[in-house]
Amino acid sequence: MSENKQPTIYDVSERAGVSLATVSRVVNNNGKVKEETKRKVLKAIKELNYRPNAMAKGLASSKTTMVGMMVPDLTDLYFAELAQGIDAVAKIYDYSVSLSVSDNNPTAGKEAFETLMSQHVDGIVYIGNKTSQEMFDLLKSSPVPVVFAGSVAQDGKLPSVNIDYVQAFQQAGDILKQHLSDTQIALVDNPGESGLSALRQQGFLKAVSKGKIYESEDDYRSGYNLAHHLLEDGIKGVIVGEDEPAIGILNYMLDNHVKVPADFQIISSNDTKLVKMTRPAISSVTQPEFDIGAVSMRLLTKLMSGDPVDDPTVILPHEFVLKDTTL
């Protein structure tokens, strides 16, 4: 931990024998600079190991090249995979990312947002389920662009990146209907989830008009605890909105000697790496989480630089992988 303070642009200009302005020009690669001067400056920069001070730059230019990433829970693999995509593209465009775990807590969310505002981030990628109306209003009031990654704003017209949940859940319903009747099929979802659960429900009901709908949280335990109700109600196949509760349901069945998929079928939909790790492996909607994150961040870069954007709500393709929890 050496203590010599960082060299400034002033040191560079002195060493290179040019003015501050010129150094700034070569650092930011704008304005005309003679090749030779440029070389001198670059040399001085290298020798001093000069790094521009991001704060000073931000203050002077009112651009921070920093984006905020709001995420409810990093230990939810779906979110983690989105985050990786976001981070990867942020790196490409030289944005740093300020992380804020909002914990699905409205207060924490509000504070996180405030922090991002005082940091003067140039934009925000918002990942969220259970987004409160208050939070939406806050986000809508943002002076910088906001993109919803893997979630939609309630009014459905803020920039966002998702798969076509209506279609996906209709297809999932159709798959279960091949062997089951409507009343034997259920949807298990977390209704708190932004506008997404409404879309899922809509798709589900398109295929399974008399299908029943159960609520669960996003975690393993909720699924496990819900499972016996499903059995009591004569449900023989479920579509689950999140992977962890899907695994909870699966394990309950296994622990209670219910044969999967013979007597109980499961389709999950977040397609995290979890679904490959269970036995039987879980049949699932396949979605490009990484890409959803990546495209969200790319969209944000466009928004931030005022580039034209054809459609701010982008839909990415999904597929199905039918493994061993469906017939």
Next chain:
Amino acid sequence: MSENKQPTIYDVSERAGVSLATVSRVVNNNGKVKEETKRKVLKAIKELNYRPNAMAKGLASSKTTMVGMMVPDLTDLYFAELAQGIDAVAKIYDYSVSLSVSDNNPTAGKEAFETLMSQHVDGIVYIGNKTSQEMFDLLKSSPVPVVFAGSVAQDGKLPSVNIDYVQAFQQAGDILKQHLSDTQIALVDNPGESGLSALRQQGFLKAVSKGKIYESEDDYRSGYNLAHHLLEDGIKGVIVGEDEPAIGILNYMLDNHVKVPADFQIISSNDTKLVKMTRPAISSVTQPEFDIGAVSMRLLTKLMSGDPVDDPTVILPHEFVLKDTTL
């Protein structure tokens, strides 16, 4: 996205009829300010919805109240859980966190570090396996404090937070030795992992002096692919350094009708939520990931404010949960 620019400290001082300095004093709660003046200022702040500009503040005070968090991969649940702990404590101490996914790539790691330096973070929490010597040197040269969370520096004496891996792996070895002989027991680990794998190995060999050691990556597939070698070599029980390869091994056994735990035992050691989700559930070292992250961040706050720190290398307690992959 309204466009009225943010109010500054100047607007507040004007509205409250006091000087900049006074506003600054009440905002930072230092220096003496008369109760009445304070009230006036607070009122103005509220009315204008004033938020201090973090960059200006950072520039002027050369403190950013921002820490860097370097992590190789967010989709590794062990890291994600550490990150949650770090974030939680950062919030408590009002630090924002600048995220950098280093991807186990030395170049990316170096760039991430550079970015944090130009952001002038006040400190860094480093999470990493496979840390290159170059990266260590870089971290050691940091002008701000660095804490290793869930990993140790090669020379073992930089600030870090971990469990006692030597003891844990010795205990794990002892557990398997209850039903198996030395030559039937193996350690599966990723030797690239900072200094940790050396410690694990050391503990393992203490209990199982003639035990064999296999290398694997940190992912599911590596474990799955390694499994048949274990069988061919007559191994009947393994201790695995990471959960995902442990599950890979487990699933290979299941897929090939090897009875677990009767004919093959497994103990894993990262204790992510994954180990509860398999069937049979995996026996595992139990470690307080969240706390490791939390304590790391807390340690960093002390280091950053120059508080005395008794021992910079802290060891947190671990336990064992023997579920269904051990006899």
Next chain:
DNA sequence: TTGTAAGCGTTATCAT
């Protein structure tokens, strides 16, 4: 207790 004013390290506008 409160105010004045000099930085902090850049960018950006004018000149030259």
Next chain:
DNA sequence: ATGATAACGCTTACAA
């Protein structure tokens, strides 16, 4: 093509 110099919004001696 290059250089001065005034911002940017805040903190912090130093004065008052």
